Amino acid sequence: MNLINKKVTHERFGMGxxxxHNDSVIExxxxxxNKKFVFPxxxxxxxxxxxKIMANSLEKIIQEKELERKEEEWKREEEKKLQRKNQELRLEHEKLMKNNKLHPESQMVFWCDTEEQNSSFSEWKVFSGEIKSGKNQGKPNKPIRLHQNSAVLLTAIDAGMPEKDRRILGVYMVNEDFIGKLCEDGYIPAHSTYRLQLTEQESNQMLFWKYYVNEKFPKKMTWNTGKxxxxxxSWMAQILFDIVALKSEPEERALAQQFFEHFCKMNQITEQELPKPNGALLRI
Incomplete structure (x- = not known):
């Protein structure tokens, strides 16, 4: 819009x-x-x-600018609301962490079916499944033991193979802000850094039942129900320790070592006091 030489009347300075002018200033x-003003x-x-024709066109521009201003104002307000909400979540998280007693079994092993073997690593999350009975039937399971110190172990068995051959596919720490008690949708997302996927060759060397044992039935290797x-x-620490030794590529080995050290710190475990694996496979 070219307004050069157009006549105007100012309420204080009269005609001119x-x-x-440009997009922000008019002289x-x-x-x-001469006087300069904020345009428009x-x-x-x-x-x-x-x-009048120019005045009508200018009015449309002013209305558009006002809409943009209101939209920007709305965005700023929404950002403030989001910041307040995040601050509330952080405070709640800190409170829970402060009062949280470290559970001795706060790690999760997950049974991946064929489809989940792909999605678990492409999306880096798993679904805890649905409640099968009672008043909450159909609702997602809440992984209540999972907290900032928790890791999720991904496992699977090949078709036609016995349970004792269940392989470890990978492992990840839960997302930095994940709290199992507050999980409403049943999805357990991975930490942004601490996540490892094993190659098929590596997975074949990492059998789950080398580490896991049901103390009531120490020689039994069964998985009847549930995801x-x-x-x-400590069993998860043993698994991570062995994954470090398994990795040959320097960057992957370094990440696995960082993962192991972070996990031990979060679970108050020292490498020197970590016992050797003694799962059901080793008790046959």
Missing amino acids: NIVR INFASE DVFGKHLKLHD YRYFDN
């Missing part, structure tokens, strides 16, 4: 001609001097454009 020559804000309240089980924190 527009001498220059007007009045009888005694000055129009409507303080300044009147004599050209997951909780298990001992």
